[in-house]
Structure formats: C-alpha cells, structure tokens
Amino acid sequence: MHNTENLMQNEIQGSYQDVDLFHYRSDGSVNCARDEVINEQPVTIMIDKVGSFTVMSTPVDIKALAIGFIFTEGLIDSIEDVIVSNTKPELPNVIGIEVHDPTKIKIGRNLIIASSCGMCGTRNIERMFKNIKRCNNTFKISNRRIIIIMQQMRGYQHIFEITGGSHAAAIFNNDGKIIAVAEDIGRHNALDKVIGKCLLAGLTTRGCGLALSGRVSLEIVTKAARAGIELIAAVSAVSSFAVSAADRWNITLCGFVRPDKMNVYTKHERINNNNE
Secondary structure, eight states: OOHHHHHHHOOOTTSSEEEEEEOOTTSEEEEEEEEEEEOOEEEEEEEETTTEEEEEEEEHHHHHHHHHHHTTTTTTSSSGEEEEEEETTEEEEEEEEEEEEEGOOOOOOOOOOOOTTTTOOSSSSHHHHHOOOOOOOOOEEEEHHHHHHHHHHTTOOHHHHHHSSSSEEEEEEOOOOOEEEEEESSSHHHHHHHHHHHHHHOOOOOOOOOSSSSSHHHHHHHHHHHHHHHHHHSOOOOOOHHHHHHTTTTOEEEEETTTTTTEEEEEOOOOOOOOO
C-alpha cells in the first residue's frame, strides 16, 4: 500500500539519460555539452491468458502504469479483478498481471502503443459512449482553487525539471487537495499512472478532479470518464471531440488554465466564481 507521500512523488532514477550534444548559437559559436533527455522505453504489460500490450513510456511507476492502463482501457472494472502483478529483476520493463476471469477480457492481440497517441482509432466510438456511464454531480470547486492546484502540480514535476520533456497528471479531491501525481513522456501514460497509483492505494477517483500539463483529447476524456472523474483542468488546449465527450459523460472540461483566467467548455455549474 502506498502512503500519501509516495503518491505525491515520482521516481527519478531511470527517468532520464545523459546524451552528448553540440550547442549552436546565433553568434556562430559551437561547443560540446551534455544534456539530460527523458527516457522513452518499451514497457510490456502481459496479462495471463489474455495477451500483451507494449507501451512506449518513461519506465518509472511501472506497476501503476500497468494497473491504470488495463483499468482505463476497460479491461478490468476494479483493482479487485487483479490477482497479482509483478516484475522480474532480469526484465524490469515487463510486468505480468494475473486476473480473476481472463474470459471477460475480449482483447487477445498484441498492440504497440506510441507515447503520443495511445490506442487511437481502435474502438467503435459510439459503442464506447454507450458503455461508459455518465459521471455523477458530486464535485464542486472554485475557479481560484483550480488555479492553485495547477501551480501545486508544477511543483511535483521533478522529471520535467530535469529534462523539460515530461507530462504530468494529478488527481485532487473535492476539498481541492492533490492526492496523487505522476509524470511520463506520454500524456495518456501519465494519466494511467496517476489513476493506477490511486487504485493500488485503495483511493477512489470517482468524484475527483484531474489536472493535466498538456492538451486534452478524446482519449484523455475517455480514461477520465472510466475513472469517474468529474472535472478535467488542463494547461493547454482541448479538442472538439474532447468537448463533445465531456459533455456526454457529464464532465466539466477546462482548458488554457492560467494564473488569471481559464476556459470552461462544459458543465460550468461545478465551478464557483470566487477566490476561496
């Protein structure tokens, strides 16, 4: 079981690599240097009697990534569906998972998932809309608190501080307190990791909010909806399909969150316009 401090931190070891480079400047000078770049590796999730999934990811918080992935992709309904999950020292980027009823999982093929787009284009979207329940109406928060949460999340982006190359996702509760943070080269991976952390710690994500360092696409909203998240706040832009999906699943969607403003695209009733 993770404690709160573990949920709020990221493992740094293994998250970046040193590389040689040349600095070219506008004055014509060139010099050798070294830099830290974010680590991108194939991480394989093997589900016994089902199949395997290879995700291009930053190889930290592997167990959280795997559990979050199989949950947000609809392969399991809860952490209780998982019997065991583990890695081996000789295969640190491979995690094996055993579930109670493999026959419930219909996907039995191998997939390679890029760090930028996840499982884009592999589902019937209309069926997906019907299969995922609309979120409840239990979450309320002030616009000022959302801005504070985004600023607090930035303080937990340790991999970004080193490499400048990671995305972050944070789950926060109805009191406006961040309960888990994760980073990864991929936006959707960061989201899977943070949801996986909550599942492993026995913390519910239903009725919570989600803060993101990047843009919001349909896939991000889909994963959030499966987790019962009622509000998504992002530093960057949102897509047209993300807006449509958030509206259908009763999710408040905020984009371009800045210290002095934000755009609210759907279900603005959850946000109180005050400075509390």
